[in-house]
Amino acid sequence: MATTTQIPAAPAPATVHRSRRRWGATVLGVVFLAVMLFPLYWMINTALQPDASLVDVAPVPKTLDLSGFSSALTEQGANLLTSLAVALGAVAICLAISAPAAYGLAQFNLRGGKTIVFGTLITQMVPGIVIANALYSAYVDLGLVNSYFGLMLADASLGIPFAIVLMRSFMVSIPREVIEAAEVDGAGRVRTFVRVVLPMSRNSLITAGLFSFLYAWSDFMFALTLNTTDDVKPITLGIYQYIGAHVGDWGSVMAASVLSAVPAAVLLVLSQKYIAAGITGGSVK
Amino acid sequence: MSSTTASAALPAGPKATGPGKSEKPLSPLRAKRRRQFAQWGFIAPAVIFMALFFGYPLVRNIAMSFQDYSPSTFFTGEAPFNGLDNWRNVFGDGLFGKALWQTILFTVGSLVGQFCIGLALAVFFSRRFPLNGILRSLILLPWLVPMVVSGIVWRRIFDQDTGVLNSFLGTLGLGGDTPWLTSTSMALISVILVNIWIGIPFNMVILYGGLQEVPKELHEAAALDGASAWRTFRSVTLPVLKPVITVVLVLGFMSTVKILDLVLALTDGGPADSTQTLGTLTYQNSFVQMDFGAGAVVGNVLILISAVFAVFYLRANRNEGK
Numbered sequence: 001m002a003t004t005t006q007i008p009a010a011p012a013p014a015t016v017h018r019s020r021r022r023w024g025a026t027v028l029g030v031v032f033l034a035v036m037l038f039p040l041y042w043m044i045n046t047a048l049q050p051d052a053s054l055v056d057v058a059p060v061p062k063t064l065d066l067s068g069f070s071s072a073l074t075e076q077g078a079n080l081l082t083s084l085a086v087a088l089g090a091v092a093i094c095l096a097i098s099a100p101a102a103y104g105l106a107q108f109n110l111r112g113g114k115t116i117v118f119g120t121l122i123t124q125m126v127p128g129i130v131i132a133n134a135l136y137s138a139y140v141d142l143g144l145v146n147s148y149f150g151l152m153l154a155d156a157s158l159g160i161p162f163a164i165v166l167m168r169s170f171m172v173s174i175p176r177e178v179i180e181a182a183e184v185d186g187a188g189r190v191r192t193f194v195r196v197v198l199p200m201s202r203n204s205l206i207t208a209g210l211f212s213f214l215y216a217w218s219d220f221m222f223a224l225t226l227n228t229t230d231d232v233k234p235i236t237l238g239i240y241q242y243i244g245a246h247v248g249d250w251g252s253v254m255a256a257s258v259l260s261a262v263p264a265a266v267l268l269v270l271s272q273k274y275i276a277a278g279i280t281g282g283s284v285k
Numbered sequence: 286m287s288s289t290t291a292s293a294a295l296p297a298g299p300k301a302t303g304p305g306k307s308e309k310p311l312s313p314l315r316a317k318r319r320r321q322f323a324q325w326g327f328i329a330p331a332v333i334f335m336a337l338f339f340g341y342p343l344v345r346n347i348a349m350s351f352q353d354y355s356p357s358t359f360f361t362g363e364a365p366f367n368g369l370d371n372w373r374n375v376f377g378d379g380l381f382g383k384a385l386w387q388t389i390l391f392t393v394g395s396l397v398g399q400f401c402i403g404l405a406l407a408v409f410f411s412r413r414f415p416l417n418g419i420l421r422s423l424i425l426l427p428w429l430v431p432m433v434v435s436g437i438v439w440r441r442i443f444d445q446d447t448g449v450l451n452s453f454l455g456t457l458g459l460g461g462d463t464p465w466l467t468s469t470s471m472a473l474i475s476v477i478l479v480n481i482w483i484g485i486p487f488n489m490v491i492l493y494g495g496l497q498e499v500p501k502e503l504h505e506a507a508a509l510d511g512a513s514a515w516r517t518f519r520s521v522t523l524p525v526l527k528p529v530i531t532v533v534l535v536l537g538f539m540s541t542v543k544i545l546d547l548v549l550a551l552t553d554g555g556p557a558d559s560t561q562t563l564g565t566l567t568y569q570n571s572f573v574q575m576d577f578g579a580g581a582v583v584g585n586v587l588i589l590i591s592a593v594f595a596v597f598y599l600r601a602n603r604n605e606g607k
Contacts, residue, residue, distance in 0.1 A: 023414070023415060025412055025414035026416050029409070029410070029416065029417065033424055036424050036427060036486075039439060040430070042438065042441070046441060097330045097334050100330065100331070101327060101331030104324060104327035110325065110328070116328065116332060118599070119335065121599060122339075124539070125539055126588065126591070127564065127591055128543065129543060129567045130543075130584040130588055133346060133349070133567060133577060134341065134343075134349065134581075135338070135342055136572075138345070157334070157338040157339070160335065161335070189323055189324070189327075217431065218430075220546045220549075224568075225571075235431075236431050236433045240433055240437070243550075250441055253437065260431055261434060264426065265426065267429070268422065268423075268425060268426060275422070276422065279425075279491065
């Protein structure tokens with residue numbers, strides 16, 4: 001569209017015209033972004049002025065008041081660490097289970113392999129609350145309620161089907177000859193997997209790990225349903241209970257919200273390409 | 286995993302073999318069996334995990350829907366079977382119908398909003414302009430923030446007296462005292478609006494990816510034929526994009542129909558159950574009333590609805606994959 005301008009009388013004005021048009025699109029893009037990110041801006045803004053009479057939160061904080069953050073850290077700091085521990089544990093479980101499976105499903109021609117891939121796709125459709133419903137009584141029987149390990153396992157279930165599908169679609173493209181060559185050299189199956197397949201699949205491992213981290217970090221439902229005491233309380237559950245108790249103290253609630261959103265922001269900045277790949281790769285392929 | 290696979294790989298030597306036990310030639314059939322057995326070792330943990338965390342809950346939920354759970358069940362361990370009582374109670378209660386209807390409104394409203402805005406943004410970002418990449422990835426942020434946190438932030442924004450939305454609208458002279466979350470007529474709309482906001486990035490990214498796959502020649506040909514931009518979009522882009530659109534809509538459906546976090550954070554299902562959906566109703570029944578039988582009934586309905594759409598998804602996937 002932009003290129004079909006009038007006959008180029010002289011090259012210079014046409015380019016100027018075009019580049020102005022392009023920057024116009026940039027301005028429009030910034031406007032869209034501003035609208036989309038406004039709630040997040042408002043979260044930070046409110047967090048920075050906890051003492052301001054909350055009837056009138058100023059559009060921009062006049063002075064930086066970090067007391068909301070300090071009270072959020074005191075009251076929610078432990079929950080942040082819980083979230084971190086649970087999410088990292090979930091990632092470890094998720095990758096340990098799904099990476100070998102993805103490899104097996106991609107490279108071994110096993111009877112029933114297709115059915116398993118099919119089943120993996122289906123599991124992504126099971127509503128989480130249904131799982132929690134049945135899991136709760138099983139967890140009670142097994143003594144997994146209110147335990148870190150129980151929550152890690154449940155949170156790993158959020159990422160495993162996705163991770164298998166994603167990594168499998170990647171590992172399918174590893175040439176057979178590479179794997180056979182490793183095996184001819186005398187490497188066993190496990191060794192080939194660890195030394196050859198995993199390094200080659202690094203990008204898909206990172207993407208899968210990233211997403212299982214985000215899933216576990218964002219999890220609220222399992223945290224809410226599989227815990228009956230305060231022993232294991234991730235930040236999502238902490239904030240939810242916080243608004244019940246401190247409705248007036250929005251500054252601290254928002255500060256805690258900001259802290260809980262930090263991993264998402266950091267991961268986005270550090271690994272945008274993996275995130276985009278994960279959103280598209282895991283679903284379309 | 287088994288001892289045969291963990292053979293040491295010696296770097297040198299044409300065939301680094303010792304007088305080991307694995308030297309005995311196996312019959313081809315046994316060798317094949319053994320190989321397959323070792324291969325299943327890679328897949329078995331995942332199969333077991335998924336059986337425990339997806340298969341078992343599915344089966345268990347069906348059984349639970351015919352059992353009588355009460356708060357004391359978790360002390361006594363007794364949940365006697367009670368036939369269709371749970372089903373009768375749940376379906377007989379007006380709240381189920383209400384939640385079902387609100388789930389439909391919520392899902393359809395969210396999908397339409399997310400998709401239309403997501404598609405518009407995807408088309409917009411398909412143009413080349415400076416800073417495109419950075420802006421496009423920053424727009425993902427709302428999707429990455431924990432949903433319950435987004436809900437709480439919006440709860441603050443929506444506050445009738447002290448929220449920024451009303452004070453902004455007031456400044457513009459557009460009222461400014463809308464009870465976004467506290468009136469039965471507005472609450473569901475507000476929840477839908479927030480969910481649209483959450484879903485836009487996901488729709489945008491996938492549709493953007495799809496748009497990149499549309500062959501340029503098609504557009505050029507359309508332009509040569511003198512087709513307008515809108516006409517080209519409708520008759521060239523959309524048809525090519527159709528498989529991606531199906532996938533986006535089905536995945537959006539799956540994540541919307543079971544929504545829980547967002548509603549709990551925004552309204553807790555209220556006011557007067559006006560934002561109760563099948564997801565929150567399952568939760569309320571099971572974990573608030575401690576009637577897991579009733580929760581299982583609603584959960585089963587949710588599964589049934591999801592299963593219907595899972596079929597769509599798998600068909601779309603099959604067409605895409607091959």
